[in-house]
Amino acid sequence: MKLKSAFEDLSQTTLGAISGCLRKLEYLAGLRKLRGEYWHWGFSKVHGESAAKKAFYEAHRAAVSEVLCTPLRALLNDVESSSRSSGVDPEQFLENLKGKKAELLPSDPGAGSARHLSSVLHALLGLERNRRPNAIRRASSPHPPLAQSPQHPGDTAGSAAQPETEGEAEE
Numbered sequence: 001m002k003l004k005s006a007f008e009d010l011s012q013t014t015l016g017a018i019s020g021c022l023r024k025l026e027y028l029a030g031l032r033k034l035r036g037e038y039w040h041w042g043f044s045k046v047h048g049e050s051a052a053k054k055a056f057y058e059a060h061r062a063a064v065s066e067v068l069c070t071p072l073r074a075l076l077n078d079v080e081s082s083s084r085s086s087g088v089d090p091e092q093f094l095e096n097l098k099g100k101k102a103e104l105l106p107s108d109p110g111a112g113s114a115r116h117l118s119s120v121l122h123a124l125l126g127l128e129r130n131r132r133p134n135a136i137r138r139a140s141s142p143h144p145p146l147a148q149s150p151q152h153p154g155d156t157a158g159s160a161a162q163p164e165t166e167g168e169a170e171e
Contacts, residue, residue, distance in 0.1 A: 005055070006043070006046075006047035006048075006051040006052055006054065006055035007054075007058055007059065009043075009047065009055070010043070010055045010059050011059060014043070015027070015028075015063075018085075019081055019082070020078045020081050020082035020085070021063060021066045021067050021070060021075075021078055022067060022075070022078050022079065022082045022093075023081075023082040023085060024063050024066075025060075025063040025066075025067055025104055026082075026086075026097065026104070028056060028059055028060040028063050028106075029060070029100065029103045029104045029105075030103075031056055032060075032103065036107045037053060038052070038053050038056035038057065038060075040052060043055075043056075057106055057107075060106040061106050061109070061110075064104070064105060064106065064113060064117065067117065067120065068113065068116050068117060072120070072123055072124065072127065075124055076124060076127055076128065076131070079093060079094060079124060079128060090128050091125065091128050091129060094121060094124055094125040094128055097121055098118075098121045098122070098125065101114075101117060101118055101121060102114075104117060105117065
């Protein structure tokens with residue numbers, strides 16, 4: 001029987017059972033306690049506390065990298081499956097993630113990761129809101145043709161000047 005390292009066990013067994021990179025990130029972030037240390041009783045019993053903490057930290061960093069490297073279109077599909085498995089609607093799932101975005105990052109996440117993750121979550125939430133059937137689609141509504149565009153009463157642009165008659169010029 002081949003023995004697995006703590007990271008292999010975590011990646012293949014535990015995280016392999018969780019669908020969606022956003023759910024994996026949420027799961028790993030949930031294992032962090034107040035001081036930023038990871039704790040999972042069973043995993044620590046099997047692999048030792050030090051190896052377990054190191055595996056969770058490495059997996060957490062990898063999960064953040066995966067989210068930040070995944071195209072928004074793929075993440076939007078991930079939101080659907082992740083929210084379904086969480087039992088909430090996609091918008092609520094994203095609101096929940098945004099509410100705990102500081103917890104979603106491991107300690108020492110790397111330069112720009114916090115801002116990047118915040119931007120990704122904000123973009124996903126906006127895309128999800130616009131994807132709903134009753135969403136207002138301002139960008140896709142057609143603009144009226146220029147000939148029908150309303151003009152300001154004082155706007156004379158585009159209208160031909162009226163020729164003056166002899167009687168009007170002397171007044």
